[in-house]
Amino acid sequence: MTSLPPDQTAHSVPGHVVIVGLGPGSDDMITPEVHAALATATDVVGYIPYVNRVKPRKGLVLHASDNRVEIDRATHALQMAAAGRQVVVVSSGDPGVFAMASAVFEALEAGPSSWRTLDIRVLPGITAMLAAAAAIGAPLGHDFAAINLSDNLKPWALIERRLQLVVEAGLAMAFYNPRSKSRPHQFARALEVLRAACGEETLITFARDVTKPGQALLTVALRDATPEMADMRTVVIVGTRETRQVGKYVYTPRFAPGHNPGHKSGHTPDHMPDDTPEHLPASQSPSPSGQKEH
DSSP, X not given: OOOOOGGGXXXXXXXXXXXXXXXXXXXXXXXHHHHHHHHHOSEEEEEHHHHTTSOOOTTOEEEEEOTTOHHHHHHHHHHHHHTTXXXXXXXXXXXXXXXXXXXXXXXXXXXXXXGGGSEEEEEOOOOHHHHHHHHHEETTXXXXXXXXXXXXXXXXXXXXXXXXXXXXXXXXXXXXSOOBTTBHHHHXXXXXXXXXXXXXXXXXXXXXXXXSTTOEEEEEEGGGOOGGGOOTTEEEEXXXXXXXXXXXXXXXXXXXXXXXXXXXXXXXXXXXXXXSOTTSOGGGOOOGGGOOOO
């Protein structure tokens, strides 16, 4: 990690850490609030490919580091913020989904108590799972689970057990990090588990380089899926037994089997609009402009 420049230790302006997601690949999917955070940052910290997506400018220091040193770069970000720097920690997708937000809070918990007074904000981004789902239709239209298939931070036996439990619960699934050069066999085993538990007709989609110029989408039945269809640039979405394909689109019905409400007259939806919290009368609901960034 890059050490703190001498002038940073004497900085008198309160520092902060903003943890952001750059979206799945296309710059069009970077949110305005993330652009604003980057525009005022003094330092950007992150994994090399993500830092490379940030345009250099005068007054901005880029701190790129290799994979698997998340706690080191999170600690570095907190150190710089404590010294008065305006630090942005970048992740792809959403920073709270298998990304840097948790690492920053792990480093915060392990660090000096003085760090806990720092201004730390998490700005959401569009994660690859949601971008991939949108590209093919609505495969996550009912309950679903997101699972990281990498065994770097948990044993494969636990991953396999979770796969079995999610299938037993009847949920659709989205897989991150499905297959790498160092563990090519595990996704083959995952497919075996899925075929046995879901049935061979269940739909599975491979979304590679989603939102990028080389985006490739492939939907097949589980019986036709092969391990080679996935790599580390692929998000995999597995439907339920109810997931359907209509033309080129894939969707999962909103209702559980046997519970189709139809379009009954006077039917009241069981959810509220996103901008009207269910527990508040509409007259007391906060306006979007009054919502606090997080």
